[in-house]
Amino acid sequence: MAVDDRQATSVAGVFAAGEATGVGGADLATVEGRIAGLAAAASLGAATPDDRALRRRRTTLRAFAAALHRAYPVPEALLDLCGDDTLVCRCEEVDAGAIRHAVEELGAAEARTVKLLARPGMGWCQGRVCGFATACLTARYAGRPLAEPDLQAFAQRPIATPIPLAALADLADG
Ligand SMILES: Cc1cc2nc3c(=O)[nH]c(=O)nc-3n(C[C@H](O)[C@H](O)[C@H](O)COP(=O)(O)OP(=O)(O)OC[C@H]3O[C@@H](n4cnc5c(N)ncnc54)[C@H](O)[C@@H]3O)c2cc1C
Known part of the structure; x- marks a missing residue:
């Protein structure tokens, strides 16, 4: 999924981070998520802190991920x-x-x-x-x-998650 510098997708108001935008490891996913969260808040008019340090960290982590992919391709x-x-x-x-x-x-x-x-x-x-x-x-x-x-075939999933029946039974209206 393509995102811009703020982790924004081509759909207005939708931001993406982590593996949906490319495989780069947990640290990169977390940093991207924080940038996306700040950008989403800013898009709604919230005052947000300076995220330049996060962006620099993202650049470093992306470069590391790219180097890792080059050094260790999945061997045929x-x-x-x-x-x-x-x-x-x-x-x-x-x-x-x-x-x-x-x-x-x-x-x-x-x-x-x-x-x-x-x-x-x-x-x-x-x-x-x-x-x-x-x-x-x-x-x-x-x-x-x-x-x-x-x-x-393995990337497209509806937005849903399995829950136990007990979670439904515990709802106020049973
Ligand atoms: C076996 C394995 C080992 C790894 N080891 C390392 C490691 O040592 N170091 C490292 O840095 N990284 C490692 N990684 C990669 C790391 O796990 C990912 O980079 C990181 O988890 C990406 O975070 P994410 O939030 O993008 O995705 P995820 O952590 O995958 O989170 C996505 C979440 O969305 C949920 N979800 C997905 N689709 C739907 C849907 N349709 N509806 C509802 N919920 C949905 C999933 O259940 C999941 O909870 C490993 C990955 C794997 C698979």
């Missing part, structure tokens, strides 16, 4: 180590063989269909841990380079 050879019994999705216990089966036998052409047929990314973490690996394996088994639809 990692996929060579995946056998059919390699566990990919820990939440739903889906192994690489199930993903391969979905692509080669059931005709899944991209990761969203793999998700529907084999359930990787359907569990508690919603693909946060296994999403990238599933996307890479899907492309590999389909015999083509990784493509945007593979990555989007």
Whole structure:
């Protein structure tokens, strides 16, 4: 997701921070969140403190993240180590063989269909841990380079979160 210097998106009044804007680690996500919060408050007319120190810190952390990505790219050879019994999705216990089966036998052409047929990314973490690996394996088994639809399959989620039934039962009106 693209944001400007204030962490503002192209939608007026919507600010974004953290991994939604790129993978850079927890410290960067926190700093971006603080900048976004101040910018959101300022956009509503609140008096906000000077955020230049935060912006400098963001520049440093982004540079560090970029260097880390350059120094440690995900090695292509990692996929060579995946056998059919390699566990990919820990939440739903889906192994690489199930993903391969979905692509080669059931005709899944991209990761969203793999998700529907084999359930990787359907569990508690919603693909946060296994999403990238599933996307890479899907492309590999389909015999083509990784493509945007593979990555989007695990990125788009409705704004919702699971809650226990007890939370509903505890509401004032039962
Ligand atoms: C296995 C692992 C190890 C890591 N180790 C490190 C480390 O050692 N050091 C480090 O700096 N960083 C590490 N990171 C990265 C770090 O966790 C992230 O950079 C950081 O958490 C990003 O913060 P965030 O607020 O952007 O996203 P998150 O921390 O992912 O927070 C997003 C929140 O939004 C919620 N959410 C998402 N979608 C929806 C939706 N549709 N509806 C409602 N809620 C939703 C999620 O449940 C989550 O609570 C690690 C990440 C992983 C996955």
